Amino acid sequence: MKKVVLSLAAALAVSATVPAFAADMPAKAPKMVAPAPPPSPWDIAFGSALMTDYIFRGVTQSGHKPSVAAYFEPRYNINANWQLYAGISGESIKFANNAAAEIDFYGGVRATFGPLVLDAGYWYYYYPGGQCWGTGPTQALDPGCFTTPPNGGLPVTANVAKRVADFYEIYGKATYTWTDWAFGVNFYYSPNFLNLGADGEYLSGTLKFTAPEKMAIGPFGWYVSGEFGHQWLGTSDAFYGTAPSAFITTSFPNGIPYADYNTWNVGFGLTWKVFTLDLRYYDTDLSKGECNAFTSDPTATFSLSNVSAINTGGFGSNWCSARFVAKLSADLTLGSLK
Secondary structure, three states: OHHHHHHHHHHHHHHHHHHHHHHHOOOOOOOOOOOOOOOOOEEEEEEEEEEOOOEEOOEEOOOOOOEEEEEEEEEEEOOOOEEEEEEEEEEOOOOOOOOOOEEEEEEEEEEEEOOEEEEEEEEEEEOOOOOOEOOOHHHHHOOOOEOOOOOOOOOOOOOOEOOOOOEEEEEEEEEEEEOOEEEEEEEEEEOOHHHOOOOEEEEEEEEEEEOOHHHOEOOEEEEEEEEEEEEEEOEOOHHHOOOOOOOOOOOOOOOOEOOOEEEEEEEEEEEEOOEEEEEEEEEEOOOHHHHHHHHOOOOOEEOHHHOEOOEOOOEEOOOOOOEEEEEEEEEEEHHHHO
């Protein structure tokens, strides 16, 4: 019995010392997790495209020939609602003055308030390498002008083209998204559109339906979209003034009042990752004679039906006519690559 009592006493003594011993042990330091760095306010968007025609507000900029394009756009996010951006883009073109390319410099601010996105900025269109051409009074205005189109075509007496076609626009845009639909309105203003001497205003409305994921066509997303716009144009300077011809005595020697026009497009697009294939139909309500007066198309052809006071030579251009365009593009941002 004595042995049992001693054993129990020893066991109690040992168990009593365990908590004290554990309390004296140093605690393990918790693992420190470094906080995630805040996201960078900077991002860059960039992309490129190949298209069967470069159409700008219903008018070809590439002579109805294929064109390539690319852009680079740094962005700075002030906060979740406000973004500053600036960019440069380039397109291959075929202008009446045989300019080498179109280089665009632009910048602005975007504001996002839930489903509403507002965008305002400045856009400068630069056309390097242009050459002046024309005959008669034009030679007096610019003695360096060629008497025949520098980029081929017949010497259309009624057509002239300045060496410099550079101009700028200021713009404002708004887009409202409701479920899968996006509604947009755009306005652009230039005091000297295409350096013609005429001011220009462009107002358009857009509509786009983007199919939800459940409506995907295999691996492809898709959308349908359209735009209707109106281009107002003022009166050119004397460089583009007309003189009487054998077909009409009325003319505008001090500058022609360009025809305002409507333009529209509608298209269908397939998307896959960063790629988009856009198939689109473009058109305007400009006549061939009005189009020739506006574009100075060196490939224009003669018809008495084209004769007017702003186009006394009677040549007509198809640069403003209906056209179906296929465009393959890739668009991405640095943020999407992380």
